[in-house]
Amino acid sequence: MSNAAKRLLSTVTIKPTPSKAHHHSPIPSSSFPKGYALTGVHAGVKKISGVPDLGIILSTSSRPTSAAACFTRNAFKAAPVVVSEQVLAANNGRARAIVLNSGCANAVTGKQGMEDAWAMVKATDALLTNPSVADNNDTLVMSTGVIGQNLPISKILTAINSQTPKTLLNDFDAWERTAKAFMTTDTFPKLRAHTFTINGVEYRMAGIDKGAGMIHPNMGPPRASTGQLHATLLGCIVTDAPVSPGSLQNALTYAVDRSFNSISVDGDMSTNDTIIVLANGAASETAAEIDEATDPEAYEAFKVELTAFAIDLAKLVVRDGEGATKFVTVTVKNAATYEDAHKIASQVSTSNLVKTALYGEDANWGRVLAATGSVSLTRDLDPTTVSVTFIPSDGSAPLPVLVNGEPEKVDETRAKEILVQEDFEVEVDLGALGKEEARYWTCDFSYEYVRINGDYRS
Amino acid sequence: MSNAAKRLLSTVTIKPTPSKAHHHSPIPSSSFPKGYALTGVHAGVKKISGVPDLGIILSTSSRPTSAAACFTRNAFKAAPVVVSEQVLAANNGRARAIVLNSGCANAVTGKQGMEDAWAMVKATDALLTNPSVADNNDTLVMSTGVIGQNLPISKILTAINSQTPKTLLNDFDAWERTAKAFMTTDTFPKLRAHTFTINGVEYRMAGIDKGAGMIHPNMGPPRASTGQLHATLLGCIVTDAPVSPGSLQNALTYAVDRSFNSISVDGDMSTNDTIIVLANGAASETAAEIDEATDPEAYEAFKVELTAFAIDLAKLVVRDGEGATKFVTVTVKNAATYEDAHKIASQVSTSNLVKTALYGEDANWGRVLAATGSVSLTRDLDPTTVSVTFIPSDGSAPLPVLVNGEPEKVDETRAKEILVQEDFEVEVDLGALGKEEARYWTCDFSYEYVRINGDYRS
Numbered sequence: 001m002s003n004a005a006k007r008l009l010s011t012v013t014i015k016p017t018p019s020k021a022h023h024h025s026p027i028p029s030s031s032f033p034k035g036y037a038l039t040g041v042h043a044g045v046k047k048i049s050g051v052p053d054l055g056i057i058l059s060t061s062s063r064p065t066s067a068a069a070c071f072t073r074n075a076f077k078a079a080p081v082v083v084s085e086q087v088l089a090a091n092n093g094r095a096r097a098i099v100l101n102s103g104c105a106n107a108v109t110g111k112q113g114m115e116d117a118w119a120m121v122k123a124t125d126a127l128l129t130n131p132s133v134a135d136n137n138d139t140l141v142m143s144t145g146v147i148g149q150n151l152p153i154s155k156i157l158t159a160i161n162s163q164t165p166k167t168l169l170n171d172f173d174a175w176e177r178t179a180k181a182f183m184t185t186d187t188f189p190k191l192r193a194h195t196f197t198i199n200g201v202e203y204r205m206a207g208i209d210k211g212a213g214m215i216h217p218n219m220g221p222p223r224a225s226t227g228q229l230h231a232t233l234l235g236c237i238v239t240d241a242p243v244s245p246g247s248l249q250n251a252l253t254y255a256v257d258r259s260f261n262s263i264s265v266d267g268d269m270s271t272n273d274t275i276i277v278l279a280n281g282a283a284s285e286t287a288a289e290i291d292e293a294t295d296p297e298a299y300e301a302f303k304v305e306l307t308a309f310a311i312d313l314a315k316l317v318v319r320d321g322e323g324a325t326k327f328v329t330v331t332v333k334n335a336a337t338y339e340d341a342h343k344i345a346s347q348v349s350t351s352n353l354v355k356t357a358l359y360g361e362d363a364n365w366g367r368v369l370a371a372t373g374s375v376s377l378t379r380d381l382d383p384t385t386v387s388v389t390f391i392p393s394d395g396s397a398p399l400p401v402l403v404n405g406e407p408e409k410v411d412e413t414r415a416k417e418i419l420v421q422e423d424f425e426v427e428v429d430l431g432a433l434g435k436e437e438a439r440y441w442t443c444d445f446s447y448e449y450v451r452i453n454g455d456y457r458s
Numbered sequence: 459m460s461n462a463a464k465r466l467l468s469t470v471t472i473k474p475t476p477s478k479a480h481h482h483s484p485i486p487s488s489s490f491p492k493g494y495a496l497t498g499v500h501a502g503v504k505k506i507s508g509v510p511d512l513g514i515i516l517s518t519s520s521r522p523t524s525a526a527a528c529f530t531r532n533a534f535k536a537a538p539v540v541v542s543e544q545v546l547a548a549n550n551g552r553a554r555a556i557v558l559n560s561g562c563a564n565a566v567t568g569k570q571g572m573e574d575a576w577a578m579v580k581a582t583d584a585l586l587t588n589p590s591v592a593d594n595n596d597t598l599v600m601s602t603g604v605i606g607q608n609l610p611i612s613k614i615l616t617a618i619n620s621q622t623p624k625t626l627l628n629d630f631d632a633w634e635r636t637a638k639a640f641m642t643t644d645t646f647p648k649l650r651a652h653t654f655t656i657n658g659v660e661y662r663m664a665g666i667d668k669g670a671g672m673i674h675p676n677m678g679p680p681r682a683s684t685g686q687l688h689a690t691l692l693g694c695i696v697t698d699a700p701v702s703p704g705s706l707q708n709a710l711t712y713a714v715d716r717s718f719n720s721i722s723v724d725g726d727m728s729t730n731d732t733i734i735v736l737a738n739g740a741a742s743e744t745a746a747e748i749d750e751a752t753d754p755e756a757y758e759a760f761k762v763e764l765t766a767f768a769i770d771l772a773k774l775v776v777r778d779g780e781g782a783t784k785f786v787t788v789t790v791k792n793a794a795t796y797e798d799a800h801k802i803a804s805q806v807s808t809s810n811l812v813k814t815a816l817y818g819e820d821a822n823w824g825r826v827l828a829a830t831g832s833v834s835l836t837r838d839l840d841p842t843t844v845s846v847t848f849i850p851s852d853g854s855a856p857l858p859v860l861v862n863g864e865p866e867k868v869d870e871t872r873a874k875e876i877l878v879q880e881d882f883e884v885e886v887d888l889g890a891l892g893k894e895e896a897r898y899w900t901c902d903f904s905y906e907y908v909r910i911n912g913d914y915r916s
Contacts, residue, residue: 073832073834074828074831074832075830075831075832075833075835075838075839075841076827076828076830076831076839076841076844077831107824108824108827108841108860108863108864108865110863110864146824147824147827147828148823148824148860148865266810266811268809268810268811268825268828268829268832269828269829269831269832270828271827271828271831351726352724352726352810352903352907352911353724353726353911356907356908356911356912357911357912359908359912360911360912362912365606366565366566366604366605366606367726369534369566369605369729370532370534370605370726370727370728370729371726371727372533372534373532373533373534373535373727373729374531374532374533374726374727375533376531377533380533381533381534383533383534383566386534402566402606405566405568406566406568407566407606445810445908446908447905447908447909449810449814449908450814450817450903450904450905450907450908451905453810453811453814453815453818454814454815454817454818454820
């Protein structure tokens with residue numbers, strides 16, 4: 001059938017989006033970091049009764065809690081982003097609570113939006129057992145959902161004010177309800193926990209995030225200058241390790257670049273993207289604070305743990321991308337700089353032609369190459385040293401499709417075996433430009449994406 | 459219905475892509491520039507018998523013919539791009555013929571690809587009535603179609619060699635067959651002619667282009683350093699005005715930035731994008747050559763004509779974008795620099811969320827704003843001075859949806875009246891940053907696009 005003829009058809013059968021439910025399962029309550037109390041409840045932002053739309057996470061540690069965050073670089077920062085930046089700056093990297101809602105982004109809401117975000121902060125502050133002496137605000141706030149509408153703030157405040165030490169818990173059920181309060185078009189709650197050891201002390205971290213659409217984050221530390229381009233992604237990671245505020249921010253900035261800033265669902269950057277990390281030291285009364293200057297090795301170990309954990313959380317967002325049927329890792333090797341490798345990986349991961357080919361299960365290396373070549377690099381590509389390989393996730397042999405700039409005669413049956421899998425990797429090897437490598441995670445581009453976004457006012 | 463429920467549906471009914479056939483109609487043969495001889499024939503690159511896949515345009519003027527071109531900035535330049543750059547450089551901006559094929563892009567084809575492109579040049583050279591004295595090559599070459607496959611070069615050469623002065627003509631039929639030879643997934647041949655007057659002399663220009671997918675060109679003059687990111691777009695414009703080679707290149711570079719480099723179908727940049735212009739002076743034996751230095755006013759007038767004509771041709775590509783049901787003009791006003799305005803217009807025009815909202819006929823200013831804010835500018839945006847307006851193409855009243863950063867209460871009935879139209883404009887007014895303005899042309903993002911690209915090996 002000619003392409004012109006195909007364009008005249010009037011219905012298509014959509015390949016069913018595979019269920020993602022198995023990516024969420026119970027976690028033993030003992031795996032969660034000590035010294036936190038949380039909940040997810042239905043405040044009434046979302047219309048469906050009983051669905052959690054408000055989450056609260058409090059640190060109850062007797063040690064000081066450090067806080068760090070990366071926020072969207074979008075010029076139209078939503079009110080909660082602006083307020084959280086101000087709280088963090090005023091407190092020199094200390095905060096003890098997170099409050100968030102889904103269903104309404106509180107973005108492009110003017111003065112009322114700012115007042116509402118501050119009201120959420122102050123109501124949550126009041127739940128803390130030891131309010132700050134200097135009347136500082138101790139809460140960071142996040143919102144996600146529809147843009148340009150005001151929050152139903154009285155409903156939200158009523159829900160916050162009704163929380164008590166009996167309703168704020170640290171078991172799997174509380175974590176799961178909180179994770180559900182993050183969800184918008186997500187199909188499963190995104191919750192992970194991890195245990196690690198530094199200097200002989202065992203620590204835990206737990207994380208929640210959400211994504212689905214408008215996902216191509218480019219986040220920087222607080223008050224960063226506006227960066228380049230690029231979704232709502234919300235996430236938080238909390239740990240019971242003691243980490244100094246400055247070191248916590250540095251570790252988070254590094255981790256976010258290699259995790260949340262290395263994923264794409266649709267290439268669109270949101271006004272609300274926020275990742276918050278809290279470190280409350282509750283695991284041990286005596287363990288020394290982890291700090292880059294005083295114990296670089298401990299810091300490095302923490303940074304590695306945080307980065308790996310952030311990558312796990314970031315991958316969940318891609319896995320549940322709107323309409324996604326594939327989970328694809330794009331690896332760019334042997335670039336002159338990390339930034340060059342990252343730019344190419346981003347370009348390949350956001351190419352609509354690459355993403356529709358992934359949906360079509362087509363080993364279309366020509367589109368991968370066109371995307372690779374469209375990026376401006378610090379050192380010019382040599383087309384004769386570029387190779388592209390499709391790598392299956394089942395451990396079977398990789399399939400080279402382009403070797404040193406020359407197309408291979410591709411075994412289409414073998415290509416299909418790899419591309420029908422839900423997970424696989426596309427590797428772009430630049431050859432001899434350098435030794436740097438970057439990894440990006442993306443999904444395919446399907447009819448579902450068009451349907452979801454063709455009539456959802458976000 | 460919840461979004462989660464929508465994701466489980468298994469069929470969709472596609473809104474039929476409107477017919478674009480009315481964008482092509484007969485042009486009087488007297489409107490075409492003098493001194494050209496051309497044809498479009500079936501050489502056998504495409505499988506369907508009789509469909510034109512090879513085009514030849516010769517200048518038969520007795521005056522020297524100037525040539526200029528803008529080529530893709532992709533690092534993986536196809537063989538015809540490399541060869542055309544070399545011809546143009548060796549001849550100091552002179553060339554008298556264009557040869558092109560569709561069906562095979564001759565891209566990523568190594569040494570054989572270069573030999574084939576040169577063979578097309580030399581065979582076409584031989585059709586010229588006065589071969590160059592110094593044995594220079596006088597032909598520029600273009601190819602479009604599948605990447606990574608070699609041309610059926612013997613079929614192509616046979617078709618070129620069989621042309622005679624009797625088969626190469628300058629009437630509407632010859633122009634139409636040539637325009638058809640450019641087509642890949644295009645649904646109609648793209649051909650325009652225009653008459654203009656400079657210094658009392660009447661000149662003509664005619665142009666052909668093609669597009670459909672992998673359309674987000676970023677073309678520069680020959681041997682430009684690789685630029686930023688971004689489609690196959692092929693086009694040629696020929697005129698019977700006399701223009702000096704340097705001035706022709708300068709006028710084309712300016713025109714391409716404001717036309718072909720200001721359109722997007724899918725945000726993907728091709729390895730083959732090429733726009734060629736020829737100026738053969740055949741309109742008048744005596745009119746002075748148009749040159750920037752010797753007659754700036756005449757040059758300026760020519761540049762304006764060329765730019766307006768290039769915009770008309772570029773718009774046809776968007777109009778026929780793969781799966782497009784809408785033709786949308788994105789205007790960004792009051793930016794500090796033209797580049798800032800162009801970057802925002804490009805970002806809005808390539809946002810998948812904006813494009814799916816256009817398909818869904820949803821006045822989703824939030825997505826327009828998120829895209830606007832994601833661009834890094836020379837001067838930071840002030841969110842409180844940004845306005846977004848939907849402007850209908852029928853001359854009825856514009857619909858402001860965001861005024862100075864505050865959402866308007868949108869009359870959804872009125873919004874629908876505008877958005878159901880095939881043509882409309884989205885205007886982003888930055889307020890007080892400056893006085894610069896840029897315009898971009900884009901289409902919506904539909905199920906059709908996914909279908910066309912989910913199984914077409916390009």
